[in-house]
Amino acid sequence: MLSKKCKYAIHALVYLAERYQEGPVHIQEIAEKKSIPKKFLEAILLELRNAKMLHSKKGKGGGYYLYQKPSDVNLMDVIRLMDGAIAMLPCVSLNYYEKCEECRNEKTCGIRDSFIKVRDQTLEILGGATLDKIMKREKALGAK
Amino acid sequence: MLSKKCKYAIHALVYLAERYQEGPVHIQEIAEKKSIPKKFLEAILLELRNAKMLHSKKGKGGGYYLYQKPSDVNLMDVIRLMDGAIAMLPCVSLNYYEKCEECRNEKTCGIRDSFIKVRDQTLEILGGATLDKIMKREKALGAK
C-alpha cells in the first residue's frame, strides 16, 4: 500500500500540474484544496523540491511550481521517491536492491521470478502514468 | 514490500510442498531448515492452518502438512492472507476495499485507473505462481 505521504504527494503534483505555468502556488492553497495537513505537506513539497520535481520561490508571493512539464513527471518516480522500492521483494528491486536474508541462494530461488515479472509490469504501467494523462482522464471523467 | 511474516510463510509452504504426502513435518524442522525463528513460525503456521492451507496433527509425531495439492496453492492467496491487500490503493482493492480519504470523488479520480491495471497484472502473475511451479523452477535452477 502507498503511504499517505505518497498519496498526498501525488495529489499535490496533480494540483500543480493543473496550475502549470501560472506562477508559484503556495502551500496553504494546496493544503486547503486537497485537504492535506499543511505542516505535513510542507515536508512533502520540500522533498519533491530537493528531488528536482518542483521549484520553489521563497518569501512573499512565493510558492511551489512544477520543474518539468506534466508529461515528464510520472507516478513511478514519485512513488520511488516517497515510499522507496516498488518491487515486492528487496532482492528484485532495481533501485533499492538488497539481499534477501531468507534466500540461501538467489540464483536458485524459485520465487524471485514471479516478483520480477510483477515488478516489470508495474514499472511499465506506473512509468507511463504521467501527470498530463492523469489530468486528461479527470477531465474526461467529468471532474470539476 | 512483503513483510517477513509473509516471506516466512511462502518459504514454509514451499518446504511443505517438497514433503507433500510424506506425513506431518514438525515446526522445529521447518524452522531450522529455513532459518525462521521457531516461535514466530508457530504463529504463522497456525494462521495458515486456520485459513485451510495447512492441516496439523497434534501430539507426538505430529506436525504440519499441506491441505491441498501444491498446484492449488498460489502466492496471491498467501500474500493476501499474511499481508492483506495486494493493490497499492485501498480504493482499488478487490478483497480489502476501503474508500480513499484523499479522493473527493472516486468516479472522477484520475489516478485510480493506473492502479487498477497494476492490480490486475499483479493478481494474474501471483495467482499463477503455484507451489508446484516454484518447486519445478528451483529444481531447474539447480537448487539442492
Next chain:
DNA sequence: GTTAAATCCTATTGATTTGGTAGACATTAA
C-alpha cells in the same frame, strides 16, 4: 528599513505495525 508573507529546517510526539518471545495448556503416541 520595516513588516508581512512565505518557504526552510530541526526536533519531537503519539499511534500503529512489525518482528519476536514467554509460558502455560492440550493432545497424542509409545
Next chain:
DNA sequence: TTAATGTCTACCAAATCAATAGGATTTAAC
C-alpha cells in the same frame, strides 16, 4: 505415564508512519 508436539494468550521492543511545534530565513511591498 511421559515425552513430544501443536495451541493459545499475553507481552514486549524497535521501527515506521502521520502529524505537529516552533523558529530561522528569505523576499516583496510599503
